[in-house]
Amino acid sequence: MNDLYDVINRRRDTRREFTGAPIAPEVLERVLSAAHCAPSVGMSQPWDFVLVRSPRTLEAFAAHVGTERDAFGATLSGERAQTFDRIKVEGIRESGLGIVVGYDPTRGGPHVLGRHAIADAGLYSAVCAIQNLWLAATAEGLGVGWVSFYREEFLRSLVGLPEHVRPVAWLCVGHVSELPEVPDLERYGWRHRSPLASVLHEETYGVPVA
Amino acid sequence: MNDLYDVINRRRDTRREFTGAPIAPEVLERVLSAAHCAPSVGMSQPWDFVLVRSPRTLEAFAAHVGTERDAFGATLSGERAQTFDRIKVEGIRESGLGIVVGYDPTRGGPHVLGRHAIADAGLYSAVCAIQNLWLAATAEGLGVGWVSFYREEFLRSLVGLPEHVRPVAWLCVGHVSELPEVPDLERYGWRHRSPLASVLHEETYGVPVA
Numbered sequence: 001m002n003d004l005y006d007v008i009n010r011r012r013d014t015r016r017e018f019t020g021a022p023i024a025p026e027v028l029e030r031v032l033s034a035a036h037c038a039p040s041v042g043m044s045q046p047w048d049f050v051l052v053r054s055p056r057t058l059e060a061f062a063a064h065v066g067t068e069r070d071a072f073g074a075t076l077s078g079e080r081a082q083t084f085d086r087i088k089v090e091g092i093r094e095s096g097l098g099i100v101v102g103y104d105p106t107r108g109g110p111h112v113l114g115r116h117a118i119a120d121a122g123l124y125s126a127v128c129a130i131q132n133l134w135l136a137a138t139a140e141g142l143g144v145g146w147v148s149f150y151r152e153e154f155l156r157s158l159v160g161l162p163e164h165v166r167p168v169a170w171l172c173v174g175h176v177s178e179l180p181e182v183p184d185l186e187r188y189g190w191r192h193r194s195p196l197a198s199v200l201h202e203e204t205y206g207v208p209v210a
Numbered sequence: 211m212n213d214l215y216d217v218i219n220r221r222r223d224t225r226r227e228f229t230g231a232p233i234a235p236e237v238l239e240r241v242l243s244a245a246h247c248a249p250s251v252g253m254s255q256p257w258d259f260v261l262v263r264s265p266r267t268l269e270a271f272a273a274h275v276g277t278e279r280d281a282f283g284a285t286l287s288g289e290r291a292q293t294f295d296r297i298k299v300e301g302i303r304e305s306g307l308g309i310v311v312g313y314d315p316t317r318g319g320p321h322v323l324g325r326h327a328i329a330d331a332g333l334y335s336a337v338c339a340i341q342n343l344w345l346a347a348t349a350e351g352l353g354v355g356w357v358s359f360y361r362e363e364f365l366r367s368l369v370g371l372p373e374h375v376r377p378v379a380w381l382c383v384g385h386v387s388e389l390p391e392v393p394d395l396e397r398y399g400w401r402h403r404s405p406l407a408s409v410l411h412e413e414t415y416g417v418p419v420a
Binding site (some may be wrong): 003008029030033034036037043044047048049051052053072089108109116120123127130131132134136139146149151159161183186196199201205206 | 221240242253254260262264285290323324333342346357360367412413414
């Protein structure tokens with residue numbers, strides 16, 4: 001059941017299915033270890049993980065996300081507004097665990113190998129860790145929901161990230177009743193997945209792969 | 211052999227071990243499909259993959275990367291300079307295949323769900339696709355080396371990315387003689403991996419996990 005391709009296909013962005021059951025410590029450790037095993041530019045391992053379970057913090061973040069959901073909703077009209085109305089964008093309280101992922105550019109010493117020309121390479125490393133975490137959680141039967149309806153400054157202040165650490169994600173992580181076969185945004189008619197061929201190019205952008 | 215955790219642990223950033231043997235088309239398709247299966251903000255699937263095999267393009271990119279390697283090397287002195295001198299930073303010609311990953315912020319329509327507050331959320335999606343690709347390649351017995359010694363404008367022009375598509379990575383992908391157990395940067399004394407506990411925090415940044 002933990003075959004890589006199977007896990008990649010089962011992985012979903014979870015909002016509705018959290019049960020709130022606590023995660024066994026050894027399971028959480030495997031999931032976080034998988035994240036910490038991710039590739040990183042110059043082996044800088046520039047990520048941080050803040051584990052949030054305090055109901056007060058979960059509640060405060062959910063309220064903030066609610067405000068940002070409304071702000072996005074207000075930019076929509078007609079069919080888009082109606083479709084968005086049906087979509088749940090977070091399971092912050094229901095999951096019972098938020099993992100805040102931070103990016104620390106000071107990690108890795110004064111000369112990070114591979115980052116002098118591409119400053120964002122460190123940020124990319126933190127996202128590789130997130131994807132490892134997500135797949136490991138899926139293999140463990142957990143759901144993960146990446147919430148991005150928030151202002152970085154709010155989240156930074158909520159969990160006390162210092163100025164030099166950038167918040168990259170809030171991940172809702174928890175046991176789930178199921179992982180749906182079809183992604184929520186497709187089930188609710190927001191968007192449909194594109195075919196692979198539409199993003200492939202041969203030698204030069206715009207030349208389809210034979 | 212394709213157990214997720216096993217793949218996560220075997221995955222390496224490859225430079226030295228490419229054999230140059232061609233990749234079977236069905237294998238490459240599985241690897242690219244895994245990338246295309248990644249999570250994306252608002253299901254925007256904002257990635258592009260340009261498959262580069264032309265020896266002329268590989269050569270031109272390798273020459274550019276050589277220049278950037280020298281530029282980074284020139285910022286080092288003493289032990290750092292000597293250690294860096296021994297480190298190979300790319301296998302562009304030897305792998306025989308470069309996959310240029312681009313990020314297209316126009317994908318996903320005028321209202322990308324989940325991106326109004328965090329503009330970089332789309333960029334993060336492209337990196338999730340890279341990590342899926344990397345793990346799938348590892349499961350297939352291929353090596354992947356993420357090269358970041360380049361200027362984005364050079365790479366954009368080399369493979370003809372339009373102005374609105376940002377180059378995110380050059381990935382060397384190919385068959386390998388082996389995947390070393392210890393990462394190159396550790397084997398050559400550049401850096402050592404940190405313990406998981408050093409990046410974990412409980413409720414608030416700076417509070418160690420019990």
